[in-house]
Amino acid sequence: MEKIxxxxxxxxxxxxxxxxxLSAGEIELILKTAISFxxxxxxxxxxxxALRGKTIAHLFLEPSTRTRxxxxxxxxxxxxxxxxxxxxxxxxxxxxxxxxxAQNIEAMKVDMIILRHSASGSAHIxxxxxxxxxxxxxxGCHEHPTxxxxxxxxxxxxxGAIKGKKVSIIGDIKHSRVARSNIIGLCKLGxxxxxxxxxxxxxxxxxxxxxxxxxxxxxxxxxxDVINVLRLQKERQKxxxxxxxxxxxxxYGVTLQKVEKFxxxxxxxxxxxxxxxxxxxxxxxxDSDKAVILEQVTNGIAIRMAVMFLLSQYKQK
Amino acid sequence: MKxxxxxxxxxxxxxxxxxxxxxxxxxGKIVKVAKDIKExxxxxxxxxxxxxxPGFIDLHVHLREPGREDKETIKTGTKAAIKGGxxxxxxxxxxxxxxxxxxxxxxxxxxxxxxxxxxxxxxxxLTKNREGKELSEMAELKRSGCVAVSEDGDSVExxxxxxxxxxxxxxxxxxxxxxxxxxxxxxxxxxxxxxxxTKLGLKGIPNKSESIVIQRDIExxxxxxxKMHICHLSTRExxxxxxxxxxxxxxxxxxxxxxxxxxxxxxxxxxDTNTKMNPPxxxxxxxxxxxxxxxxxxxxxxxxxxxxxLESEKxxxxxxxxxGIIGLETxxxxxxxELVDTEDITMQELIEKLxxxxxxxxxxxxxxxxxxxSADITIIDPEKTWVYEKKDIVSKSKNSPFIGExxxxxxxxxxxxxxxIMEEGLFI
Numbered sequence: 001m002e003k004i005x006x007x008x009x010x011x012x013x014x015x016x017x018x019x020x021x022l023s024a025g026e027i028e029l030i031l032k033t034a035i036s037f038x039x040x041x042x043x044x045x046x047x048x049x050a051l052r053g054k055t056i057a058h059l060f061l062e063p064s065t066r067t068r069x070x071x072x073x074x075x076x077x078x079x080x081x082x083x084x085x086x087x088x089x090x091x092x093x094x095x096x097x098x099x100x101x102a103q104n105i106e107a108m109k110v111d112m113i114i115l116r117h118s119a120s121g122s123a124h125i126x127x128x129x130x131x132x133x134x135x136x137x138x139x140g141c142h143e144h145p146t147x148x149x150x151x152x153x154x155x156x157x158x159x160g161a162i163k164g165k166k167v168s169i170i171g172d173i174k175h176s177r178v179a180r181s182n183i184i185g186l187c188k189l190g191x192x193x194x195x196x197x198x199x200x201x202x203x204x205x206x207x208x209x210x211x212x213x214x215x216x217x218x219x220x221x222x223x224x225d226v227i228n229v230l231r232l233q234k235e236r237q238k239x240x241x242x243x244x245x246x247x248x249x250x251x252y253g254v255t256l257q258k259v260e261k262f263x264x265x266x267x268x269x270x271x272x273x274x275x276x277x278x279x280x281x282x283x284x285x286x287d288s289d290k291a292v293i294l295e296q297v298t299n300g301i302a303i304r305m306a307v308m309f310l311l312s313q314y315k316q317k
Numbered sequence: 318m319k320x321x322x323x324x325x326x327x328x329x330x331x332x333x334x335x336x337x338x339x340x341x342x343x344x345g346k347i348v349k350v351a352k353d354i355k356e357x358x359x360x361x362x363x364x365x366x367x368x369x370x371p372g373f374i375d376l377h378v379h380l381r382e383p384g385r386e387d388k389e390t391i392k393t394g395t396k397a398a399i400k401g402g403x404x405x406x407x408x409x410x411x412x413x414x415x416x417x418x419x420x421x422x423x424x425x426x427x428x429x430x431x432x433x434x435x436x437x438x439x440x441x442x443l444t445k446n447r448e449g450k451e452l453s454e455m456a457e458l459k460r461s462g463c464v465a466v467s468e469d470g471d472s473v474e475x476x477x478x479x480x481x482x483x484x485x486x487x488x489x490x491x492x493x494x495x496x497x498x499x500x501x502x503x504x505x506x507x508x509x510x511x512x513x514x515t516k517l518g519l520k521g522i523p524n525k526s527e528s529i530v531i532q533r534d535i536e537x538x539x540x541x542x543x544k545m546h547i548c549h550l551s552t553r554e555x556x557x558x559x560x561x562x563x564x565x566x567x568x569x570x571x572x573x574x575x576x577x578x579x580x581x582x583x584x585x586x587x588x589d590t591n592t593k594m595n596p597p598x599x600x601x602x603x604x605x606x607x608x609x610x611x612x613x614x615x616x617x618x619x620x621x622x623x624x625x626x627l628e629s630e631k632x633x634x635x636x637x638x639x640x641g642i643i644g645l646e647t648x649x650x651x652x653x654x655e656l657v658d659t660e661d662i663t664m665q666e667l668i669e670k671l672x673x674x675x676x677x678x679x680x681x682x683x684x685x686x687x688x689x690x691s692a693d694i695t696i697i698d699p700e701k702t703w704v705y706e707k708k709d710i711v712s713k714s715k716n717s718p719f720i721g722e723x724x725x726x727x728x729x730x731x732x733x734x735x736x737x738i739m740e741e742g743l744f745i
C-alpha cells in the first residue's frame with residue numbers, strides 16, 4: 001500500500017463509465033495502480049484492508065461468469081462487503097426500472113455499484129441518478145472499460161510499452177464493447193490500432209475513432225505486435241450477417257498455420273473470453289505459448305482492484 | 318364583442334402584407350385591416366413592436382386521445398398548441414382505437430368542441446386499424462370530417478395495398494400523409510446510423526431507410542395521381558427525391574420538424590432519451606440540405622410531430638425508450654432561432670410555412686388576415702427572451718430536449734374565432 005501513496009494519486013471521478021471519459025494520464029494511473037495490486041493476489045493471504053467497511057453491489061443484468069467473478073474477487077481482496085444481484089433475481093423483471101432498483105440499493109447505503117447491462121448507455125443513466133460510484137462492467141455494444149484496461153495492462157507487461165505498438169482487433173467489431181474500449185484506450189496511449197472483420201460485422205465510420213480498418217485477416221496479422229481476437233456469437237449467422245460459421249472460420253478464424261505464416265515471431269495473442277475454440281481461434285493457438293489469455297484473466301482482478309480503490313478515493317473526499 | 322389590435326407589425330403571407338396595421342374583429346371575424354382604425358372596441362390589444370399574424374396550423378400532432386389520455390388529451394394537447402401560437406392542429410390516427418371510423422372521428426370532434434382550445438382536424442387511417450392489409454372506409458372518413466388519411470408511424474409495406482389505398486384516396490380527393498421508412502432496413506435502430514451510433518454502441522437507422530420508401534411512395538403517387546404529403550423529412554437524400562418529383566409535376570408536398578432543423582445525432586451523446594425520435598436526429602449535412610430545401614420551397618411546411626410520452630416511459634435505457642418528443646410549445650421559437658435569426662429564411666417565409674402552406678395541403682380556407690375571414694390570430698413579441706422550463710409546459714407530457722434552452726421571441730396572445738384564448742402568455 002505504501003507504493004500507491006507514493007505515486008501521488010489525482011483521481012477526481014465518481015464513476016468509471018468508459019475509457020472515452022478518461023485522459024491518457026488517468027488510464028496510466030489505473031495501470032500503474034494495478035501493478036501494486038497484482039502482487040496481493042500472489043500472496044498466501046490474498047487480502048488488504050483498503051475497502052474495509054465499504055459495500056459493493058454487483059448488479060449483473062446480463063449473463064456473465066468471468067467478469068462477475070473477477071469483480072467479486074477484486075472487491076473481496078480489498079475487504080469490501082459485496083452483494084450480487086443478477087437479472088433474474090432482481091425486481092427488474094417485476095416491472096421496476098433499473099433506476100428504481102439502483103436507487104433502492106443506494107438507499108441501503110451501498111458505496112459502489114458494478115453494472116453489467118445489455119443496453120448501451122445504461123451505466124451513464126445510472127451514474128447520473130446516483131451518488132454512489134458506478135463501474136461499467138459492460139453496457140450493450142458500447143464500452144467495457146475494465147476489460148480494455150486489463151488488455152492494455154497485459155500488453156504493457158508483455159511488450160514493456162503501449163506507445164507505438166501495433167494492435168489488431170479481429171472479429172465481430174460491430175457488436176463488441178471490448179473492441180470500442182480497446183480502440184479508445186489504446187489510441188489514447190499512442191498505439192496503432194487496426195480492426196478487422198467482414199463488412200457485415202464492421203460498424204460504420206469506425207475509422208473516425210482513430211483506428212485503421214481492414215477486411216483482410218492477413219493484413220491485420222502481418223505487422224501486428226498484438227492480435228486481440230473477439231468471440232463470435234453464433235447467432236450472428238441466423239441474423240443474416242454471415243453465410244456460415246464454416247466460411248467465417250475459413251476467412252477470419254485465427255489458426256496456428258495462419259499465425260506462423262503471417263505473424264511476427266514474438267506475436268502476443270489475446271482473447272477476452274470465453275473462447276469458441278475452433279471458431280474464432282483454433283485449439284492450438286489458444287494453447288500455444290503466444291497466447292496470454294489466462295494472464296489476462298489474472299490481470300483482470302488487479303485492474304478491477306485498482307479501479308475500485310481509485311473510485312473509493314474519490315468517495316473519501 | 319369588438320376587439321381592436323393596435324399598431325402591430327402585421328405579417329400576412331397570403332395577402333402579402335408586411336407592415337404596421339390595426340385589425341378590428343367583431344363576432345369572430347376580421348372586419349377591418351387598416352392603418353390607424355379609430356373605431357371603438359370593447360377590448361384593445363396594444364401590439365406595438367409585436368408581430369401579428371394568422372394563427373399557425375400544425376399538420377402533424379399526436380393528441381393521444383382516445384386511448385392514452387395519461388400522455389395527452391385533446392384538451393391539454395390543444396392548450397399546448399395555443400401556447401405555441403397554433404390555432405389549429407391536424408391529429409394523427411394512431412390512437413386506440415385508431416381513427417378509422419366515423420365514431421372515432423365524431424368522438425374527436427366532440428371532444429375538441431367541448432374542451433379544445435384550438436381547432437382540431439382529424440386525420441383518418443389509410444388501412445383498417447393501420448394494419449396495412451385492408452383499405453379503410455375513406456368515404457365515411459371524409460364525410461365525417463377527416464382532412465387526410467395516413468398510416469402514421471408506419472409505411473404500408475405491401476406495394477399492391479399501397480397502390481390500392483392511394484387510388485381509393487384519390488377517389489375522394491383525400492391527401493395521403495406518408496411516414497417513409499423501411500422498417501426492415503432500420504430494424505431495431507434507435508438513432509441515426511453514423512459515427513455517433515458506432516461510438517455510442519447504439520443500433521443505427523440509415524438515411525436510406527427513409528429515402529428508399531420516399532422513392533417508392535413518389536412512384537405510387539405518380540401511378541395513382543394522388544396528392545401525397547411526406548411527413549417529417551429528415552435526410553438530404555429525401556430532399557433530392559422530392560425536388561425531382563416536384564420537377565416532374567407530381568402533387569407532392571413535404572414537411573420538416575423543428576428538431577430535425579436544429580439538432581444532430583450528437584445530441585444523443587449522453588443517452589438522453591429525449592433525443593430519441595423517429596426519424597432520428599441526423600447530421601449537419603442533412604440540416605443544411607433541409608434548410609436549403611425549405612428556403613427553395615421543396616419542403617412546404619414545418620410541422621412538429623408532437624409526440625407526448627410519460628416521463629416514466631422515457632426514464633429508461635435508450636434502447637427501451639419510446640420514440641418521440643413534444644414540440645408544439647417550442648416550434649416557433651426553435652424555428653425563429655434556427656432559421657430566421659440565422660437569416661436562412663425571412664420571418665414572412667417562416668409564417669407562410671406555418672400557415673398558408675399547411676392549410677393548402679389539407680384544403681381548408683387559407684389562414685389570412687382578410688376582412689371576412691375567421692379571426693384566428695397569433696401575436697408574438699419577437700424581442701422577448703425567455704427560458705423553456707419544465708414547470709411551464711402545459712402539455713401533459715414533458716419529453717422535450719429543449720428544456721433549459723433560452724429563446725428570443727415568444728408567443729404572447731392567441732385568438733381563435735375572435736376569442737382571446739391566451740393573453741400575454743396567460744390562459745383566459
